[in-house]
Amino acid sequence: MDMNAYLSMFIDESNDHLQALNENLLRLENSPDDLSIVQDIFRSAHTLKGMSATMGFEDLAHLTHEMENVLDLVRNGKLKMDSHIFDTLFRGLDALESMVRDIVGGGTGKLDVSELVGQLRKIVSGEYTAAAETVAAAEAPAGTGTPQAGEAVLDQFQYSVLQQSLGTGHRVYQAVVTLRGDCVLKSARAYMVFNVLEQAGEVVKSLPSVQDIEQEKFDSSFTVFLISQWAADELKKRIEDISEIESVHVTELDAEALSALSKPSQPSGPARPADGQDKPKAAGSAPAGAADRRPATGAVASKTIRVDIERLDVLMNLFSELLIDRVRLEQLASEIKSAELTETVEHMARISADLQNIVLKLRMVPVETVFNRFPRMVRDLAKSLNKKVDLVITGAETELDRTVIDEIGDPLVHLLRNSVDHGIEPPEKRREAGKPETGTVHLRAFHSGNNVFIEIEDDGGGIRRDKVLATAVKRGIITEEQGKSMTDEEVYMLIFSPGFSTAEQVSDISGRGVGLDVVKSKINSLGGSVTVTSELGKGTVFSIQLPLTLSIISAMLIKLGSEKYAIPLSSIMETTIVKRSQIHNIHGSAMIEFRGAIIPVVSLAEVLDSPDYDDRREEECEAVIIRKGDKWAAVLVDDFLGQSDIVLKSLGKYLSGYSVISGATILGDGQVALIIDPNALIK
């Protein structure tokens, strides 16, 4: 049986039972004769025992079992509850809690419970009762003085104060003062003790707290940590001089003892005095105590909740609707020009921007979920190819929209396979080239602006331009003439052409000529792009640029006659005005000179078959300079309408696959505007 499936249920239920045990024990302390409470406690303990035994947490089951034995006696009236039994049961509970916490944190829930078990057994066998009165008194201070399981006696601040005093030559004492059992005005006595202590030096910490002592919220003893110049004997004597003092133990602490006291003996949440000293307080504030305790135990388990992705999609859709209305409101406000309305709309705009951030963040998933299968894949690949390859992953925590994460896996597998298969050379070759035998493939993810970049870098042989060109010519992708005038980058991009493969041998891993072109179209369909840089003999870098989200983008709205279109801002470099006289006809294509470069001019009206706009009639044209990789183009439009956050909507399955249009959005006036894919405008 797979226990993991039940683990979360077990944790939830154990927490509930521990909570119930705590509350009921506190209630019982208040009214020790109410046997119905004992029944409740017994039931909780019994269930807890059964569950932990089933789940194989033996220490947990063992301890619960012993506690149950004690409770059984109490239930049957064979044993009367007293402070020692309570103490022990509470300590047992604390131990149970820390075990459950360990399980929540992924541990095995193991804990040495022999001491507690021993004490519980003693209670059952009745060995302890005879000595109870005296032992309780003697044991209580010991219990207070020594760090309890799961408790840091000193917090970080107190520790550092004490530590520094030691450094400056002061002495640090731990004094355990026990008042006589028949002492009537305990707080008054304690006050006198504190008086003496304050003469002696400075009290850094007292257990229980000074307030509790003042209100007599302690049994018969308390512990103080103090800094003093006095000798231990002197201190002891002065305290013993006060009447009704049963005993005083003064221990001088060195640095080592201090650090032991400042560290919890096991990972544990809120410190609770395991002794019964805070009995009245505990009983009085049981609900509060219980509330405090709860988050500490359940924290790990309830930090995240699982939400159906569909609900997030619904949320996203609703938010999109809101965004459309917001844009509409903004338009109305600017028309009406009412200051109050404008103010309200502006406020709403700010809130919706925050909301948008949160909604988008909800959909973000670290790329780790995709990356974590790669080390194994690369290892297996390298083995089957007799190569030595290290995969170094950085930035796995980078977050991407879920939709992108779901789609990016396959392209990355292709590129990684390509790097290991074609990039990294066999060990002999690497040795000849003076490189370490083990090749390295870096897989990096990082944010930059509104984009996420994923890079795959290998230190292999690099791409051989001549080989790529020869293959491209052979496959009829380009002519020899074209090849000569191409830049290195253009040549490298040829490997993404359909039907291209440079592998001389077709291997299982890659090189079937399908693959890289699929990678490119997949990445393009995600609104991203892929580029290659390579240095012969040094290696190759594939860089994938992806949009942070696929849901909401910033876009420039433009007009083309009666029609409106949106161009994603991410690919717009700038806007400008182009005069007809500036457009030159070079080799049958329109070009303009722009910032010292000759870039092609694209007539959007022509590309989109605009029914009522023709830029050829215009003397001056607005133009958007767009970029794809390092290629630029000037896109002629009718007019700019402004910049806006738009919600990406699909055109629906029926119209999918029309390359110039990547989607649609709904404008403030309810009209649909199409989103232009700038990548399709640059050939």
Place this chain on the structure above:
Amino acid sequence: MGEELKVIVFSLAGEQYGIEVDKVRTIERMMPVTRVPKTPPFVKGVINLRGVVTPVIDLRGRFGLPEAETTENSRIITVQVNDIEVGFIVDSANDVIDIDSDKIEAPPEVVGGVKAKYLRGVAKLDDDRLLIMLNLVEVLNKDEIIQLEQLGSES
């Protein structure tokens, strides 16, 4: 007796057509349609159907019938078949009727100028009217659109 079918009746170029009610999502009055470039002529564009961008096709055009100006009576019937949601522009939407599936007969080769493969059959109604039942899967067949497009680009 076969099973009862609830059918939306609409008219197109003087003929009565029927679509099963469970395939129909909404019937809308004409609304602004945004043209989508580079699509076959019968694809009129997309509309904003309560926040969902929905393609609209002119059924006349789809069936190769002469196109007509839309009128006051024109309606957009949105249908959903196999995840594809599309609006049909029709001359008018008239009625919802019950017909007996036994009464649907295989269509002759061409009915009212519409190719048989787009039709599921012809139902004879009680008042001797003929109701042409559409085969939506074929009407929305994308492969055919792609073929049409290629024909268009070659010619």
